[in-house]
Amino acid sequence: MNTEHRPLTFVQAINEGIRTRMREDSSTIVMGIDVAGAAGKADQGFIDHFGGTFGMTKGLIQEFGPERVLDTPISETGFVGAGVGAAAAGLRPLVDMMFVGFIGVCGDQIFNNMAKMHYMFGGKVKLPITIQAQTGASGGNAAQHSETLYSIFAHFPGLKCVVPSDPYTAKGLQISAMKDDDPVIVFQSTRLMGVNFDQHVPEEAYEYPIGKSRIVKNGNDVTLIGIGTTTQTCIQAAEKLTTLGYEAEVVDLLSISPIDEETILESINKTRKVVIVDEDYPKCSVASELSALAAEKAFDFLDAPPKRVTAPHALVPYSSVLEALHPPRAEKIVEASLEVLE
Helix, strand or coil: CCCCCCCCCHHHHHHHHHHHHHHHCCCEEEEECCCCHHHHCHHHCCCCCCCCHHHCCCCHHHHHCCCCEEECCCCHHHHHHHHHHHHHCCCEEEEEEEEHHHHHHHHHHHHHHHCCHHHHCCCCCCCCCEEEEEECCCCCCCHHHCCCCHHHHHCCCCCEEECCCCHHHHHHHHHHHHHCCCCEEEEEEHHHCCCCCCCCCCCCCCCCCCCCCEEEECCCCEEEEECCHHHHHHHHHHHHHHHCCCCEEEEECCEEECCCHHHHHHHHHHHCCEEEEECCCCCCCHHHHHHHHHHHHCHHHCCCCCEEEECCCCCCCCCHHHHCCCCCCHHHHHHHHHHHHC
């Protein structure tokens, strides 16, 4: 076992998780737009290092070949549907949907077929399919390529939904999702792709369990709940609160369906205050679900009403200046925390 400090980027961790599963199981395939990157043939006018969104599938075509790494037409309805059929037929597809906003053209395949087939066929059909979708406002990609929207998927029974927050959880959840016999959606934040994490990521295969949160910072004064990118923002806010004399506990949600109620409620019962931070739109959001959980199951322990810090109920702007103001910021989390603390 390699015990040396081994940092990876978020993208490298995802790539390593995919590669691990493809080596372990020959029935695992990858499908999506440019996932093969034209087999790295620069002489055909393609960038030789390209592989899927942000390079997450870089190098897979060279190792596993075109029968297992499948470039598709620009038709999410077609290739997501093909992935569902492949899973029902016994393969284990990973489908790169690219940006989560594309759900508008392949929702029927996910919500009416993928989520329901196991149930509607009396458990006789397994759907071991993983879909990865990129989320969040970054890079001036404008409204159609910058949304979060994971609450929509969590609404449907039959889908497991996870949101890694750093390279360690990105690799572990990628492997867990691709080994699962049920449909799993992995939401990958675009704002984490280029972040340098000084974090050890084991070279060997490991799984992070779907449905489990974790405490990334202990504290007794207020619980901050983060999801994906906002976990990192919560850590920044907790550091600012420390300078003001308060110790915040940071819960990294990681799984939005199922939700780890036990870890969340234990933290709220200890601190008696909670601020939920979500990059998605506020209405009918995961933040709303967690706020309801706190109010319904931890009401007797709360010293103040649950607070939510979310994106506004407004589309993500193209302007980089305005875009930077759209996601939750550490200053807003500190402000909300002080409202429940003072």
